Amino acid sequence: MNKILKQTLPATALLVSATLGLMATAQAETELVVVSWGGAYTASQQQAYHEPYMAANPDIKIVNDDSANEALSKLRAMQEAGNVTWDLVDAVASTAIAACDEGLAIEIDHDNDLAKAADGTLASEDFGDLIISPCFIPQIVYSTTFGYRTDKVGNNPPTSINDVFDLKKYPGKRALEKRPINNLEWALIADGVPVGDVYAELGTEAGVKRALKKLDTIKDQVIWWEKGAQTPQLLADGEVVMGSTYNGRLFSAIVEEKQPIAMLWDWQAFDLDGWIVPKGGKNEAAVMKYLKFATDTQRLADQAKYISYGPARASSAPLVGKHAALGIDMAPHMPTDPNNAKNTLIYDYEFWADNTDDLTEQFNVWLAQ
Known part of the structure; x- marks a missing residue:
């Protein structure tokens, strides 16, 4: 019996050791949400940032969550x-500013936390004025604009934001x-407010009422979307004649999926998108290491291989x-191309x-009427 035990114990010890080793490996994996x-x-982030980083760092697992529209x-x-x-949130500039002001995101030391350009240019200089908040790391310049079904507008395609509000000339759902x-900005522009005066007008009660009154003219023909993928699908299914969404989503539908859709660039709304790091996250050190990689010159240029958004680093543009x-x-196909940027908001x-x-509350009350 003792002989059997002596023969069995080493094998058992090896099995226990191997099991503990596997448990340690599993425990060592850090999951970043x-x-x-x-x-x-x-998908463009997955290909340009996440997959290369996980390949180089097998102890990191990145899990995608599509809730950015509910970030705040x-x-x-x-x-x-x-x-x-x-662990990390992709946010438009206004959301990043609000999150920072409310103490929901940590401040970033851009020059110490992020990679320099290849020529040694500090990150703060490379991103320049696009760093609109101490909590914000810019990724892309994008625009929200309109796409339309080419087979539903005849031989006279829309060329102006006014056409979005013209149900007689272009009947059908938006x-x-x-x-x-x-929406409020476009409504005021279509109602004759000079672009340079739009935000001053929206800062008044009368201006907000004017914008909502203009939106009233198409309200019963509107399908309201909450995620950027919805409009391309609505257009592809023929449920709407024209609709707003992010220019990169329309690029994907038009160029990659070959849908009968074209772009209406008139008064496209330029915006910034980038990262914020939530305060109180459990994996802050791992996130900061990831961000140094994901926001370097090459990675931002790489994202433009998959979607038509302009990289936020000056050093990325030539790549x-x-x-x-x-x-x-x-x-x-970039929103910043001179042929596309003739009229920009x-x-x-x-x-x-x-x-x-405040304006979301007023807008929601109007929606419910």
């Missing part, structure tokens, strides 16, 4: 509950985002080349950081 926008945009409300709830389960941002799968030149980050809650 990265919140973004889903669809073609998250969910971060507030997590902070109040004392249980922040998100798709608009279920929030006041951009933007061809689409990874199709081999087409990506530059003409420069989004006022500070205005919306200060007024989003």
Whole structure:
């Protein structure tokens, strides 16, 4: 019996040791929950950032969450509950400003936390004025604009934002985002307000009423969307004649999926998108290591291989080349291309950081009427 035990114990010890080793490996894996926008945009991040980083760091597992459109409300709830389960959040500029002001995100030391450009240029200089908040790391310049079904507009395609509001000339459903941002600005422009006066007008009660009155003219023909992937699908299904969404989503539908859709660039709304790190996250050190990689010059240029958004680093722009799968030149598809940027609405980050809650409440009341 003792002989059998002596023969068995080493094998048992090896089995226990191996099991403990596997448990230690499993425990060593860090799971980062990265919140973004889903669809073609998250896919571009997955290919340009997440997969290369996980390949080089097998102890890191990145899990995508598509709740970025609810970022502020969910971060507030997590902070109040004392249980922040998100590690990194993709946010538009106004959301980043508000999150920073409310203490929901940590401040970034851009020059120490982020990589320099290849020539040694510090990150703060490389990103320049696009760092609109101490908590914000810019990724892309994008626009929200309109796409339309080419087979439903005859031989006279829309060329102006006014056409979105012209149901007689272009009958059919529209798709608009279920929030006041951009919709109020476009309504005022279509109602004759000079672009340079739009935010001053929106800062008044009369201006908000004027914008909502203009939206009233198409309200019963609007399908309201909440995620960027919805409008391309509505257009592809023929449920709407024209609809707003992010330019990269329309690029994907038109160029990659070959849908009968074209872009209406008139008064596209320029905006910034980037990262914020939630305060109280459990994996802050791992997140900061990831961000140094994901926001370097090459990675931001790499994202432009998959979606038509302009990289936020100045040093990345010259590296933007061809689409990874199709081999087409990506530059003409960027919102910043001169042919696309003849009429652009420069989004006022500070205005919306200060007024989003109030105008959203008014907008929702109007929606319910």
